[in-house]
Every structure is written in structure tokens, then in C-alpha cells.
Amino acid sequence: MELTNGEFADFEGGKIPASRIRELMVRADDLDPRGLRVRNARIEGQLDLCDVSAKRPLALQDCTTDAPVLLDRARLSALDLTGLVAPAVSGPWLRLEHYLYLGRARLDGGSDDYALDLAEATVGGHVSLRGAHFRSETEYAVHAPRLRTGSEVYLTDVVAVGTVRLEGAYIGGNLYCGGSFFGGSDIALLAVDMQVDGSVFLSRGFRASAETYTAVRMRGSRIGGQLVLRDGVASGPVALDVKQSRVGMEVFFPMGFADGEVDLDGLTYTGLPRDAGLDDWLDLLAHKTPRYATQPYAQLAAAHQAAGHERDVRRIRIAQQRDLQRRGQLTRWGRLWHRVTGATVGYGYRPATALLWLLGTLALSIALITGLAGPVGAVRCSIVEQVGYALNAVAPLAKLDGQQRCQVATTTGVGQVVVVTTWILQLLAWAFATLFVAGFTGLVRKNP
Incomplete structure (x- = not known):
């Protein structure tokens, strides 16, 4: 079957040696500019493209293999593994000029491998994992710390059993997360110190759960656009941790998103929070945060101050002082004085x-x-x-x-x-x- 003319070669379930694919990619200059494109093939042996440098795309659509696909330090124009069924895809330090497609993939890393390893990989365009299933008995189902992309990352309609790790990742566009993320005894979505130039969407049926730790941990992240939690749910002892994170635009945070505690200390955003009223936010800060913190109240008050809601600002400040009295680290006399000023002058806001x-x-x-x-x-x-x-x-x-x-x-x-x-x-x-x-x-x- 002709494999060098750039057309899709449909094997209709037939076999192709992994060594043949490697040989063609090593001699990529002999390929059509559209690259090597294979469909519906069963790959025999382990496909090892480690350290291969090819200025051609590679497309292996709806293919299956019994061994992990190795892409460590490989350099390709683009990679399309849509519908791949394999134990794992290992691509630390992978370099792609354009895009990575792993939509509808089925990767089961078992007890030995991460289902998908993209640690320190660089993708010039977008990454699409739409509809993929990732499962691993190791700590991470998707291991992508310090991943760098030039555009969007799509994690929609995903089923991930194990932690999805985007710690320290840089995403040049939006991050879309939807589907089911099961952290088990670990974190479901780990995105500490992540930087996203666009917006983060934990929506469209997003479900994250953790039995012991945090469901979604985005501590210290920087988001240039919006943080949208609409139509999503995170459940765990701590449902959401966005401590010390910065959001460049609005936060869309319906109260139904968090089934568990929420750590908002240090979170900054622009404008009024959306999808929930002031009463909901005050209840959240007073009863669903792990400890008393001044900053979340100050941020909420500043947002209402900028909107000209003076009465709401006083309500927020009074609620803050009540929370300080209840959970803050006050001395006995300090707590008594707080009670007196609260009963007599509303902590100074109702003289x-x-x-x-x-x-x-x-x-x-x-x-x-x-x-x-x-x-x-x-x-x-x-x-x-x-x-x-x-x-x-x-x-x-x-x-x-x-x-x-x-x-x-x-x-x-x-x-x-x-x-x-x-x-x-x-x-x-x-x-x-x-x-x-x-x-x-x-x-x-x-x-x-």
C-alpha cells in the first residue's frame, strides 16, 4: 500500500509494522508535504519515534497498538492520533510546530505508565483531547507539567481516571475542560502556577471529584481572561483551591459548583462576580472557606465599591468583621471588644x-x-x-x-x-x- 503520496492509507483493520512507520518518518524528506497518513491500522510492535526529527505531519487515525507509543524528544510538524487505542502515549519534551490531536483516544496506562505524558512538551498551535479516555493506576492519568501551547487546549468530554496535571503549563489561548475527572485519593485537576492567556472554562458538564484532597487545585495561576465555572461541579474535602490566583476579567461562579470547601485567599478578579448574588458570596466566605481571611472580603468589597454599591460594601465589611470575631485569631479581650463594637456601631459601619x-x-x-x-x-x-x-x-x-x-x-x-x-x-x-x-x-x- 502506498504510504508516501500524502493520501490516507486505510488498512481496514490490517497490520502495519511499527518499524515501517519509524523508517518512513526518519526519511521524512521522501514523504509528500502532507506527511504520513494511516487509518484503521493495527500497529505491530512498539512504535518508537524517540528523537526523530521530521518536518512532516504524522496522522495515525483510529489505529490500535498493544504497546505504548514513544515520542520522547521527537520533533514533528503535527501529530494526529485521533481515535488511537493504546496502553499509553509518552511524549515528554515533544516538539510540534502546529497541533496535537488525541480526540476519542483510549489510553490505559495501567500500573506502569501515565496514560498520556506531555511533560515539558511544546505545541505551536492547539491541543485537542476531545472525547478521550485516560486511565492510569499511577498518580497521573495526564501528566503535562510545563506544557507550552500557542493556542487552545481542549479537554472536553474527557474521562480521566487519575490526576490531570497541568502544573506550570503555559497555554496561549483558552483552556476548555469538560467531562469527568476522577482523582480518587489524589487531586482530580492539578493546575498550580498555570498561565493561560485566554479564559479557563470548567464548564459544559465538567465534573471533578477527589476523595481525600482537592478536586480542582489552581493555586497561583494566572488567567488573562475569564474564569467560568458555569454548569460544572467539583466535589471533595476542598472542592476548589484558587489561592493567590489572578483572573484578568470576570469570575462566573455559581454556588452549585463547589461541593466542599473553597480556598479563595488571594484570588483577584475584575468586575463583580457573576452567576451568584451577594448573599451567596457572603455565605460562601463565612461558611465554605477553610479559615478566616481578609483578602476575599476586601476583593469583593472593592468590586462593589467600583460598581458604586456603597450599601453592599458596608454589608460586606460587617460580614467580614463577624467572620473575624467567629474564626479570627483574636485575644479574649479583642474578641470582647469586637462584640461590643459589633452590637453598638456595627463595627464602625453603622454608627x-x-x-x-x-x-x-x-x-x-x-x-x-x-x-x-x-x-x-x-x-x-x-x-x-x-x-x-x-x-x-x-x-x-x-x-x-x-x-x-x-x-x-x-x-x-x-x-x-x-x-x-x-x-x-x-x-x-x-x-x-x-x-x-x-x-x-x-x-x-x-x-x-
């Missing part, structure tokens, strides 16, 4: 609350004098003068002449109670007035 407490203290003083001390004769003066006395005795800086006209019978038990109680109420009034002023001027606001 009018302290004014209401002050008015309540004054009202209690008036009720004490006119309702208790006056009727039993412990305070002798008219009702109007009793009100003036009550205000003068308690209100900060108030100087009314009612005190001079009213006489308190301190020799009686009720009179003594009145005097002591007004002292206490005066202290409270001074405290509430001070807190109101401090809250109004922002002195008690803390953003630790």
Missing part, C-alpha cells in the same frame, strides 16, 4: 446604632426618675424638672437647671438606688456617645 443606644439610655434614665423615684418621693420636684434632672444626670455634656431644683432623698434606699443607677447610666451614655463619634469618624473600623 447610628450607637446613637440609638444613647437615646435608649436617656429614655431609661427618664423612666427611672419619673416612673419610680418621683412617685415615691425619692426625687422632689415637678415632672418637667424630673425630666431635666434625668437628662442632666446622664446625658454627656448636658447642663440643665433641673438638677438644681430637684432634691434626691439619699437617706432612703430608693434615693440611693437612683444615684447609683444614674452613675451607671451616665457611664453607658458616655460610652455610647464616644462609640458614635468614633464610628462616625471611622476610628473603630478594622480591616485586619
